[in-house]
Amino acid sequence: MTRMEKSANFSRRALLRTGGALVVSIGAPMSFDFARADDAAMSAAVKPALTPDQLSSYIAVNADGTISAFFGKMDMGQGLFVAVGQIVAEELDVPFDRVNVFMGDTATSVNQGGASGSTGLQEGGKQMRVAAAEARRVLVAMAADKLGVPAEQLSVNGGVVQSNTEMAKSVSYADLIGGRYFNVHLDWNGKFGNPLYAPGKAQPKDPRTHTIVGQPLKRQDVAPKVFAQQDFCTDIKVPGMVHGRMIRPAIAGAVPVKVDDSAIKDIPSARVVWNQGFLGVVADKEWDAIKASQQLKVEWSEAKPPFPNQTALYDHIRNAPVRKRQVEGKEAGNIEDAFKTAARVIQAEYEWPYQSHASMGPACSVVEIKDGHVTCWSGTQKSHFVRAGIAAILQMPEDNVHVIWTPGPGSYGRNDADDAAMDAAVLAKAIGKPVRVQYMRNQGTGWDPKGPASVHQVRAALDASGNVIAYDFLSKAFSRVDVDTNGSKPYDTLAGQLLGADLKSGDGFGIPAESYAFANKRTAWEVIPPLLDRGSPLRTSHLRDPVGPQIHFASESFMDEVAAAMNMDAVEFRLRYVKDPRDIAVIRAAAQKAAWQTRPSPRKDQTGDKVSGRGIAYAQRNGTRVAMIAEVDIDRRSGKIWVRKFTVAHDCGQIINPDGLRMTIEGNVVQGISRTLWEEVKFDNKNVTSVDWLSYPILDITETPEQIDVVLINHPEIAPSGAGEPSSRPVAAAIANAVFDATGVRIRRVPFAPDYVKAALS
Amino acid sequence: MSEKFSLTVNGSVHSVTADPDTPLLYVLRDDLGLNNPHFGCGLAQCGACTVHLDGQPIRSCITPISTIGDGKITTLAALGTPEKPHPLQTAYIEEQVPQCGYCINGWLMTAATFLRDNKKPTDAQIKDALSGLKCRCGTHVAILRAVKRAAAMMG
Numbered sequence: 013m014t015r016m017e018k019s020a021n022f023s024r025r026a027l028l029r030t031g032g033a034l035v036v037s038i039g040a041p042m043s044f045d046f047a048r049a050d051d052a053a054m055s056a057a058v059k060p061a062l063t064p065d066q067l068s069s070y071i072a073v074n075a076d077g078t079i080s081a082f083f084g085k086m087d088m089g090q091g092l093f094v095a096v097g098q099i100v101a102e103e104l105d106v107p108f109d110r111v112n113v114f115m116g117d118t119a120t121s122v123n124q125g126g127a128s129g130s131t132g133l134q135e136g137g138k139q140m141r142v143a144a145a146e147a148r149r150v151l152v153a154m155a156a157d158k159l160g161v162p163a164e165q166l167s168v169n170g171g172v173v174q175s176n177t178e179m180a181k182s183v184s185y186a187d188l189i190g191g192r193y194f195n196v197h198l199d200w201n202g203k204f205g206n207p208l209y210a211p212g213k214a215q216p217k218d219p220r221t222h223t224i225v226g227q228p229l230k231r232q233d234v235a236p237k238v239f240a241q242q243d244f245c246t247d248i249k250v251p252g253m254v255h256g257r258m259i260r261p262a263i264a265g266a267v268p269v270k271v272d273d274s275a276i277k278d279i280p281s282a283r284v285v286w287n288q289g290f291l292g293v294v295a296d297k298e299w300d301a302i303k304a305s306q307q308l309k310v311e312w313s314e315a316k317p318p319f320p321n322q323t324a325l326y327d328h329i330r331n332a333p334v335r336k337r338q339v340e341g342k343e344a345g346n347i348e349d350a351f352k353t354a355a356r357v358i359q360a361e362y363e364w365p366y367q368s369h370a371s372m373g374p375a376c377s378v379v380e381i382k383d384g385h386v387t388c389w390s391g392t393q394k395s396h397f398v399r400a401g402i403a404a405i406l407q408m409p410e411d412n413v414h415v416i417w418t419p420g421p422g423s424y425g426r427n428d429a430d431d432a433a434m435d436a437a438v439l440a441k442a443i444g445k446p447v448r449v450q451y452m453r454n455q456g457t458g459w460d461p462k463g464p465a466s467v468h469q470v471r472a473a474l475d476a477s478g479n480v481i482a483y484d485f486l487s488k489a490f491s492r493v494d495v496d497t498n499g500s501k502p503y504d505t506l507a508g509q510l511l512g513a514d515l516k517s518g519d520g521f522g523i524p525a526e527s528y529a530f531a532n533k534r535t536a537w538e539v540i541p542p543l544l545d546r547g548s549p550l551r552t553s554h555l556r557d558p559v560g561p562q563i564h565f566a567s568e569s570f571m572d573e574v575a576a577a578m579n580m581d582a583v584e585f586r587l588r589y590v591k592d593p594r595d596i597a598v599i600r601a602a603a604q605k606a607a608w609q610t611r612p613s614p615r616k617d618q619t620g621d622k623v624s625g626r627g628i629a630y631a632q633r634n635g636t637r638v639a640m641i642a643e644v645d646i647d648r649r650s651g652k653i654w655v656r657k658f659t660v661a662h663d664c665g666q667i668i669n670p671d672g673l674r675m676t677i678e679g680n681v682v683q684g685i686s687r688t689l690w691e692e693v694k695f696d697n698k699n700v701t702s703v704d705w706l707s708y709p710i711l712d713i714t715e716t717p718e719q720i721d722v723v724l725i726n727h728p729e730i731a732p733s734g735a736g737e738p739s740s741r742p743v744a745a746a747i748a749n750a751v752f753d754a755t756g757v758r759i760r761r762v763p764f765a766p767d768y769v770k771a772a773l774s
Numbered sequence: 775m776s777e778k779f780s781l782t783v784n785g786s787v788h789s790v791t792a793d794p795d796t797p798l799l800y801v802l803r804d805d806l807g808l809n810n811p812h813f814g815c816g817l818a819q820c821g822a823c824t825v826h827l828d829g830q831p832i833r834s835c836i837t838p839i840s841t842i843g844d845g846k847i848t849t850l851a852a853l854g855t856p857e858k859p860h861p862l863q864t865a866y867i868e869e870q871v872p873q874c875g876y877c878i879n880g881w882l883m884t885a886a887t888f889l890r891d892n893k894k895p896t897d898a899q900i901k902d903a904l905s906g907l908k909c910r911c912g913t914h915v916a917i918l919r920a921v922k923r924a925a926a927m928m929g
Contacts, residue, residue: 089873237875238863240810240851247809299796372876372910373814421876422910453815682912705819714901716914
């Protein structure tokens, strides 16, 4: 059963159960005399409009006493819905297992920004918390009226409102409103997406009283997954559906000029859909669609190979014109003057390659267009934005487009999911049948939006006593938003670009997030134009912790370089300059857990080919702090690095679910090791040549750390910040610093593949 | 040209009409409605499509249906049930292994035959047996915990 069906069944059941008279809310303030009318108006038989200022847009109490929470974000596999369910259950005083969280369906949720920037709890959970608190307040007010007991004398236990003094006086949530809808106005801030916030009159609970929040509750979706009962978006089938496959050029930027379908005449039902640069095939059977996409004879336009050779990538970045420069953060002192007075200057340059989402499966989407209405099933991180994109590319009103988020084959940002949804929409419209598109592996890896390649130039000025008096950090890179983080605009999708949309490449990068207090400090970025402006397999966008791994590989490697130059211990160096107390706490916690021995790097006590080392790195991310220590073994002969152990100290404010958090951190660390040791999108001057798992290798299970220790620092008094990405960012630097500790050799370019490391060590 | 094939899948015999070169994966998914296995690469590089053929793991994405013959196919759906789970399924739930979960078919089906044939395996043996399978979410550490837990359950 799909989530859509569950959701729709719920709606149908709710409709059948209701049917009472329409109750119209009166917007004017109520006097005491009208309290009863007010309570009645707090619920309605017909669901109010799905707008952010309605409580019913977030919370419903069903006739059976279960709670439905409608969430405008979605889970990418870290168990976000468990944490959201805990928050809702906590505020409503109902058992956790009575709450069902419905995610990312544009027909049942408002646009809370989708999966975005680790804000599932930071922003999404915050909204669900105030909505659930308001629901409880309203339900207690309704109970007060019904029981004739003042609200202050009522308490809620397991979804039953009860008089504190007369035990007989009680009423359940289900009896109060079950099956009807809240008709309660919230104080919406007028914003959509991540910043959407719409509190009611209720104050959420004091975190010290939490009993459900903070518990290590398990995910309900694991059993369905291991028993093969869970549908992914790849599994959606609708009547009359055909299979589509897209055809991409061998030379990036080329467009079809002649398409000869005689080569696919023997394939039953195969049809070509060709419009400008957009070229796809459909067939009734999936294998037929695949064969047709391979057999179709296409003549492509003469395209000049658009890319430099891979070996020239970083020179290209260094020499490219700057499209936008931005100094971010607080610029302290006067950098240039400080460097003039320096007794010693340390500088280094770091390089990070293009990386691919390389999701476990290539993206898939199903689109059905029926009676002027579009239904799209997608694993996108941002269904509400995909809805806008489909409406735009099909030139239909947004109200006629319904996007049903269905778990996809892995997602770590703006991967290929939004492109697949748009391709499916264009194909479905062209052939008048529902179409399921799944990309092939070479497209999933070769043609997804890439994490941007970058060069980072860093320098520090030391005075005669060895104090850091100035710090200057500059990234020069491809933009993090050459195509935007969502598919709401056709020009940000392959289909839109191939159909001729006016381009609008965005500018954005970032700066290190830390609290090093140097008297003179400047952190800046420069963005360069894309290598190919339209339909590029190297278009760049958000890949997990967008630009965080790049930037902090450079900044935290550099801090180690400065510490080593000063013959200082790397932890001691950080504690000397880092000023934020929570930052200091995570650094200390990681060092303590890993039994860090205070000494400068590199080690000088090792001989032979097998050497070991340890390295630390730390970073902030939107309120979260993380410090991590890598312990590595290196075979100098082969250049092979094994990250034997990782120790992570993590502070994201209040912890909602410690087990979910721990697993999220483990995933970040392992994926981060993979990105550091192996991942680099290869290309030649014509196209991307990383097209499968051989040409885009990731970490193998034989290379997995034997131990990942996680120290969770809980701050119930601080609202939760994100955890989906922060522990991705210091991984590369921690490993680089450990490699330096072991070998005395500084690796300044990712990935640390064996050949590269071997050459660096010799 | 399409031909008729008789396939024994999860104990039932099915008749399907397909081109002989059609990979088993598409027949299982599209003709028989078995949503596991998954398409990951179509190149036998990731394992997401793994099924058992006569008790041995194969990559169904590159196995033409014409080569199956009388072989008996088992998919994840028949490895165990909520009422009678395979130890690996129990362990996966206990350890809360998957994140996106798209890859787990390959790990479970590969580990199932390995643990059947190798009692009390060492950590290195487990890693070697699972080498080559892909997980993009980085759940490797949890996978190893679960497989070791299942190995202990299977004695």
